Amino acid sequence: MRIVVGQGSCGIAAGATKVSTALENEITQRNLPVSLELTGCCGTCYLEPVVDIYDEHNEKTTFVMVTPDMAGELIDIALEGKTPVETQIISAEDMEAQAKQKKVALRNAGSINPEDINDYLAVDGYKAIEKVLTTMSPTEVIEEIKISGLRGRGGAGFPTWFKWNAAYQQKESPKYMVCNADEGDPGAFMDRSVLEGDPHGIIEGMLIGGYAIGASEGIFYVRAEYPLAIKRLEIAIEQAREKGFLGKNILGTGFDFDLWIKAGAGAFVCGEETALIASLEGERGMPRLKPPFPAQKGYWQKPTNINNVETLANVPWIFRNGGAAFAAMGTELSKGTKVFALTGKIKKGGLVEIPMGLSLREVIFDIGGGILDDKAFKAVQMGGPSGGCIPAQLLDTPVDYESITKTGAIMGSGGMVVMDETTCMVEMARFFLDFTRKESCGKCIHCRMGTKRMLEILTRITDGKGKEGDIELLEELCEKVKEGSLCALGGTAPNPVLTTLQYFRDEYEAHIYEHKCPSHQCTHLLTYTISEEACRKCGICARNCPTDAISGSKDVVYVIDQDLCIKCGKCKTVCPFKAVDVD
Amino acid sequence: MQCCKGQGPQAPDPTVSGVDLSLLIPVLEKYKSKPGSLITILQKAQDLYGYLPIDVLDYVASETGIKPPNVYGVATFYTQFRLKPIGKYLIMLCMGTACHVNGASAIEDAICDELKIVDGETTEDNLFTLNNVACLGCCSLSPVMMINGETHAKLTPDKARKILREIRKQDQLETGKEATS
Structure with a gap:
């Protein structure tokens, strides 16, 4: 019998380590022949901590939202066949949502122990590199990737075979294979999850890529904010070396390849290839003009190929199942599956992996369970600070690179932040501009100053001080920043503003001309009043008002002095009779 | 990028810290001849000292042969590097999109009110430092904050206050014990 506790960063944050310790204590105390193991994130973050119990027939029962004090009971259920309470195990509905997905990049996350190479080997791990090294030439490898139709999962969606081929064509050596794990998009965490749950899968992807382009050195550039991912990668690299999958003369084929990790130091712009290379070289992460492309002149001016984590996670699967099997999933131009981080005002937040082409509605409502508290769906933000907000009327848009780009958003790395009627879209645009303004490296004036000016205007609007002409000024700035920026950070920074202006212009106008925030989020634009009919003159509001703006007595209805408010x-929160209105 | 005209929280602390620079020798021995290692050296230095005082930056510059402006440039470019000491407990408050949508600013207000500091500052008793960070990658559990490596999820303003009070209480108990023993 095996008990497996999901311990990705998110599971740990929800208390999985405490659950694991409690289970361990229980097992030692009762001296039971049960093995306790760990695994990565299975994607159902809303059910964390998750514990899987496998019986002697390897039948799995999934327990959800486990607390440490449930440990004893769980062992009873597992050993004595006691029937679990319905709320303790995963519901049929949640199982169904899982079944609608197709796991390729996440195939092992949440099922194998990421800290044990034997677990990876047991699921045919390192079989793909064996096949590649013993039966295929680099050009055949590139051809297979071309057949699969795999495109970069980091954001831009550039065909992977093209990049590999460009690096392969270079005569110069040495060449470098780099894994971009600088997942900076706030709201996306699939790369972290894959690294934490299946590090050997990425190492195998790096090996195949390295062989294809002719590199013998690979580098993982990992975000410093992901300490667990770094730790598990270190363990995995060490184990792969011990087993002879890294180092000299791999599998006796004469192919040399080794890997090392570079921890980033916190700069969003380092997700950009040339900035990443500058950072690898120990410099400030500032992008430079392309061409020359990294495939020509990259790390230390040598040919360098950079792929995103999720892209590489797909690679071993492609070589085990064939490029055609991968291409059979998805749409005409967007093949395979894509992982999304479904978050925000959503019932079932977490990681989902779906074949490309499913509609946004299917992802958000069928898999994600719909909007939190059954409020009205307003928009979904895709592509993070480089992307945009897609409104309700476009919910049937299929999720593929082309269709998403048509809406004004981008596929990006796969963040899907769901917003409901209480989210103000002007404030959302302000939030993203605040982010890009801070993260702009400062090289291009349009990006450095333009984002600052745009943020000032947006802040002015959300503060209720918007002026006539602000919208037009914003639009003009958007164009200029797009044109005048060297890299994608500046080039896409206006997208959150442009898409909200396109789909929610009325909200901007309400802020500026009517001094109202339709979502009741921008505090400066709110007016609190006490309803004469509903007020019972209890005075709780007045006692809680921090500025003594409320007056009244047990004979007189309470009123708010708008100048002092x-x-x-606070008054609205404390009023027991719901007599405080806000508009 | 923000220009603070040398006055903001990112500006190098002009006072010389007087820390023991010899602690850095093994790190420099290992990395100084390896090109491209400046970020790694600074990360190790910050692990040792908790922050990057100006004398450490100067020392790194003189030992590696990298010009001081370039060392400062790198130290001020990346958000991970701190040029001022931090409190015993570092609060990293997530300001990612999911946390933002689920009310991170209300959590920030509560923390600032509870500790009487703003983002980037340290409490007078040097117990807490508040740092707003871009995204901790725990989006499904938003809003979240990380205190000395431990993640606290699904926060409400009251829950955040309670966590801070408990840490303070626990800390007083521990330091009290140390003082008496």
């Missing part, structure tokens, strides 16, 4: 909303 700081719009903190």
Whole structure:
């Protein structure tokens, strides 16, 4: 019998380590022949901590939202066949949502122990590199990737075979294979999850890529904010070396390849290839003009190929199942599957992997369970600070590179932040501009100053000080920043503003001309009043008001002095009779 | 990128810290001849000292042969590097999109009110430092904050206050014990 506790960063944050310790204590105390193991994130973050119990027939029962004090009971259920309470195990509905997905990049995350290479080997791990090294030439490898139709999963969607081929064509040596694990898009965490749950899968992808382009050195550039991912990668690299999958003369084929990890130091712009290379070289991460492309002149001016984590996670699968099997999934131009981080105002947040081409509605409502508290769906933000907000009327848009780009958003790395009627779209645009303004490296004036000016205008609007002409000024700035920026950070920074202006212009206008925030989020634009009919004159509001803006007595209905009111909303929260209105 | 005209939280602390620079010798021995290692050296230095005082930056520059402006440039470019000491407990408050949508700013207000500091500052008793960070990657559990490596999920303003109070209480108990023993 095996008990497996999901321990990705998200599971640990939800208390999985404490659950694991409690189970361990229980097992030692009762001296049971049960093995306790760990695994990565299975994607159902809303059910964390998740514990899988495998009986002697390897039948799995999944327990959800486990707390440490449930440990004893769980062992009872596992050993004595006691029937679990319905709420303790995964529901049929959640199983169904899982079944709608197709796991390729996430195939092992949440099922194998990421800290044990034997677990990876047991699921045919390193079989793909064996096949590649013993039966295929580099050009055949590239051809197979071309057949698969795999495109970069980091954001731009550039065909992977093309990049590999460009690096392969270079005569100069040495060449470098780099894995971009600088997942900076706030709201996306699939790369972290894959690294934590299946590090050997990425190492195998790197090996295949390295062989294809002719590199013997590979580098993982990992975000410093992901300490667990770094730790598990270190363990995996060490184990792969011990087993002879890394180092000299791999599998006796004469192919040499080794890997090392470079921890990033916190700069969003380092997700950009040339900035990443500058950072690898120990410099400030500032992009430079392309061409020359990294495939020509990259790390230390040598041919360098850079792929995103999720892209590489697909590679071993492609070589085990064939490029055609991968291409059979998805749409005409967007093949295979894509992982999305479904978050925000969603019932079932977590990681989902779906074949390309499913509609946004299917992802958000069928798999994600719909909107939190059954509020109205307003928009979904895709592509992070480089992307845009897709409104309700476009919910039937298929999820593929081309269709998403047509809406004004981008596929990006796969963040899907769902927003409901209480999210103000102007404030959302302000949030993203605040981010890009901070993360702009400062090289291009349009990006450095343009984002600052745009943020000032957006802040002015959300503060209720918007002026006539602000919208037009924003639009003009958007164009200029797009044109005048060297890299994609500046080139796409206006997207959140442009898409909200395109689909939610009325919200901007309400802020500026009516001094109202339709979503009741921008505090400066709110007016709190006490309803004469509903007020029972209890005075709780007045006692809780931090600025003594409320007056009244047990004989007189309470009123708010608008000049003194700081719009903190305390009165509305404390009123037992719901007599405080906000508009 | 923000220009603070030398006054903001990112500006190098002009006071010389007087830390023991010899602690850095093994790190420099290992990395100084390896090109492209400046970020790694600074990361190791920050692990040793908790922050990067100006004398450490100067020392790294003189030992590696990298010009001081380039060392400062790198140290101020990346958000991971701190040029001022931090408190015993570092609060990293996630400001990612999911956390933002689920009310991170209300959590920030509560923390700032509870500790009487703003983003980037340290409490007078040197117990807490608040740092707003871009994304911790725990989006499904938003809003979240990480305190000394431990993640606290699904926060509400009250829950955040309670966590801070408990840490303070626990810390007082521990330091009290140390003082008496």
